Amino acid sequence: MSRARWLAVPAVLLATWAYAQSAPPPPAPAGPHPFFAVHKVLTSPRCMNCHPQGDAPLQFDQSKPHAMGISRAIDDVGMSCATCHQVVQYDFPHAPPGAPNWHLPPEDMRMVFEGQTVQSLCEQLRDPAKNGGKTLDEVLHHVSHDPLVLWGWNPGPGRTTPPLSHDTFVGEMKRWVDMQGACPEDTRPFVPAPPMPIAAPAAETPAATDAPATDTPAADTPATDTPATDTPAAQP
Amino acid sequence: MKLRINGKDHDVDADPRTPLLWVLRDHLGLVGTKFGCGMAQCGACTVHLDGVPTRSCVLPAMLAEGKAVTTIEGISDGDTLHPVQQAWVEGSVPQCGYCQSGQIMTTVALLKKKPQPTDEDIDVALSGNLCRCGTYQRIRKAVHRAAEIAQSGPEGTP
Known part of the structure; x- marks a missing residue:
């Protein structure tokens, strides 16, 4: 009896050790780090144009400075973005796009997307002092439900959508949030992703031989998470 | 729709999606607000919505419900022109005049x-x-002049 008791002690210890070894490991990204895909969306024109480095919003797929000298300064002279950007999206060409609460980030919380590397944008987005005071769950809720974010996938005629579907984007964001906002090490220079092509009217479609070569990645394909090298990100 | 325009309430029988510009012009006869481009690019249709300049050509009228709409007809005090209007007259600003209500x-x-x-x-x-x-x-000269007029007398407060 006594011998059996002595044998039981190491058996329990062994079982405890074995259980510890079988406990699930900390979450690790399966496949590419999710923030590569998130970065591709946030630096696409529909998102980045209202998160510029300067005071002027950007416009069009070329991300040009807003026409008519529009900048944050309009708030100081009695105007607002809603002067022209109404809460509804119109389907006729050339009208200003519209969505509820059209605005730039505030001057003291600029939340710049333009020019950010994957790593720097990730670090900014997880930091409540730089992301508008949001927890990671609140960031996820924001990109999942905010009408102005959702507008990016319904931007009206003549504007491309982000390179991933909204569902895929939110899924990648959730993977990132599940990783507690861990950021990849990647400081390659920022190169804007090529916009998704817009279907042109048949009469305006150039001949195939005149069309420039494109290596636009397929939609919903996250960017590679190849470690940084001297070579800029593989984007045209 | 119930719209409050220049301090007066109006019952308007129009499709709620009608741009406010056409409610003003066609339903209420307030034709001082002009149709220019129809896509918020030129400013000729500018009115105030709760004091903020707004392009009425792209604003569905239903979105103006519950808000104070002010048009060019509503900024003077009776026969006393608004300081901006006074400066515009004094400086003979308009040429054709079409855009001036928006300005x-x-x-x-x-x-x-x-x-x-x-x-x-x-x-x-x-x-x-x-x-x-x-x-x-x-226009620029008249804006400065309007500021002077507004500062010069109690009745000239914009």
Whole structure:
């Protein structure tokens, strides 16, 4: 009896050790780090144009400075973005796009997307002092439900959508949030992703031989998470 | 729809999606607000929505319900012109005049926010109001003059 008791002690210890070894490991990204895909969306024109480095919003797929000298300064002279950007999206060409609460980030919380590397944008987005005071769950809720974010996938005629579907984007964001906002090490220079092509009217479609070569990645394909090298990100 | 325009309530029988511009012009006869481009690019249709300049050509009228709409017809005090209107007359600003109600409405909002605007302020505020006659220099001069008029007397507060 006594011998059996002595044998039981190491058996329990062994079982405890074995259980510890079988406990699930900390979450690790399966496949590419999710923030590569998130970065591709946030630096696409529909998102980045209202998160510029300067005071002027950007416009069009070329991300040009807003026409008519529009900048944050309009708030100081009695105007607002809603002067022209109404809460509804119109389907006729050339009208200003519209969505509820059209605005730039505030001057003291600029939340710049333009020019950010994957790593720097990730670090900014997880930091409540730089992301508008949001927890990671609140960031996820924001990109999942905010009408102005959702507008990016319904931007009206003549504007491309982000390179991933909204569902895929939110899924990648959730993977990132599940990783507690861990950021990849990647400081390659920022190169804007090529916009998704817009279907042109048949009469305006150039001949195939005149069309420039494109290596636009397929939609919903996250960017590679190849470690940084001297070579800029593989984007045209 | 119930709309409050220039301090008066109006019952309007129109499709709620009708742009406010056409409710003003066709249903209420307030034709001082002009149709220019129809896509918020020129500023001729500018009115105030709760004091903020707004392009009425792209604003569904239903979105103006519950808000105070002010048009060019509503800024004077009876027969006493608004200081901006006084400055416009004094400086003979309009040429063809088509864009001027929009220019004036934007200027009224500017002076409420910046009673003594700089040239840069004027450029920022009015760069979205286009004038094919090119009266921009007279507009800028008149904005400064309107600021002076508004400062000079109690009745001239914009």
